[in-house]
Amino acid sequence: MGASILVVEDESAIQELIALNLSQAGHESLLAADAQEALDRVRESLPDLILIDWMLPGMSGIDLVRRLRANERTQNVPIIMLTARADEVDKLMGLESGADDYITKPFSIRELNARIKAVLRRRAPQMTEDPVRFKDLLLDPGTHRVSVRGDEISLGPTEFKLLHFFMTHPERVYSRTQILDHVWGDHVFIEERTVDVHIRRLRAALEPSNTAELLQTVRGSGYRLTALP
């Protein structure tokens, strides 16, 4: 814990309420009263999460979300919307505009905390250029090599990305759809069963090093890379 959270809210009462609550939960809160101030704040330092009120003076909360999503720097920062209007339409618009979650006012502090915790928890680890280690496996995106205790393993491009994804997201189960999104990229239109085939090819490549059993299938859910039996 101990995340930095930007609160964009014009009503000072609610702002203080949230800020106090966040600090008690061990978070650092940054405050902004309108969209422009929020954008300025974000330019200085990137928060781990942004809470945005739907109704803001000047630029609306939704427009702010769009702006944040359009900016490469901020497009991956999770956003929670606060809205007084409980209509389904609003919810949809909020999510479509790019928010990760929304809460309708009046909301309880418990609920707010739960949402924050949930959003922060699924703050996904990114696939960077750094070498990744998992059990005996060593994967280096820079040199594009995979090895087990020094013995190199030869993988095709797709198998490499697939293993890279699993090694940066170990122990977690991912559906075929999620795997397609992360490894192939969103919006690709590929048969889900194709994932199975690549899992098989990856397993075959890992087989000689006896590390294939790390890649488990979870019937009905997807696949997972695990260190446990």
Add this chain to the structure above:
Amino acid sequence: MGASILVVEDESAIQELIALNLSQAGHESLLAADAQEALDRVRESLPDLILIDWMLPGMSGIDLVRRLRANERTQNVPIIMLTARADEVDKLMGLESGADDYITKPFSIRELNARIKAVLRRRAPQMTEDPVRFKDLLLDPGTHRVSVRGDEISLGPTEFKLLHFFMTHPERVYSRTQILDHVWGDHVFIEERTVDVHIRRLRAALEPSNTAELLQTVRGSGYRLTALP
């Protein structure tokens, strides 16, 4: 509608006022005059919502909330605080102690009803991606694993969802129809007795860890996951 609501209030005038109002709204009201009585009541049957007066003889309302939140059995029951003191501080303390909402006295019946309705609407404990604990059981949807004190339990997809449902809705009896709706999804056309079979399979899987008795049969009503003997 038709929720059971526990009212913890020492002033009998207000108590009766609320009870009358609740019954007119189609709710069943349970009454308790102090914190201890409230705890006793809760032990018998779990209400859908608890109204707690801030000022109570003996243990204060806030302490009661803390006690309820500390108890595994009651930690997810929504709570609304009634308080005569309108200070922001009080609001904060009430919410931080674990209440879902608060109402300052004097309050209008209309407002009370609105709050109750709102809280009940968002009451349903959701089956999220968060790990769930219940007694010795630990279920993690993210990794799709269930364990008892470290020992993993292997479950099929349906048994997993079934256990997940019960663990997020403990201490409450669900009919076979309700279980089908929640676990299989609405509008499925499946024999109700099928639920029995899956309950049996789940029990068999829990048997080795001596946690099978947590899954109780309530003859004529359905099933329930409970910590009580």
Add this chain to the structure above:
DNA sequence: GCATGCTGTAACATTGCCGTCACACCTTGT
């Protein structure tokens, strides 16, 4: 032009789970 390596898809094989039934057992009321 040919060989090579990789990919996505389809088709077939296999596994494991699911839903249902039949019957045994238990509970309740008369």
Add this chain to the structure above:
DNA sequence: ACAAGGTGTGACGGCAATGTTACAGCATGC
């Protein structure tokens, strides 16, 4: 004690999910 309904239990056929193999297309390099 009996009947009647509710629940436990074991077995079984079916089928959906997954494993596996084969193949055609498409780059790339020689």
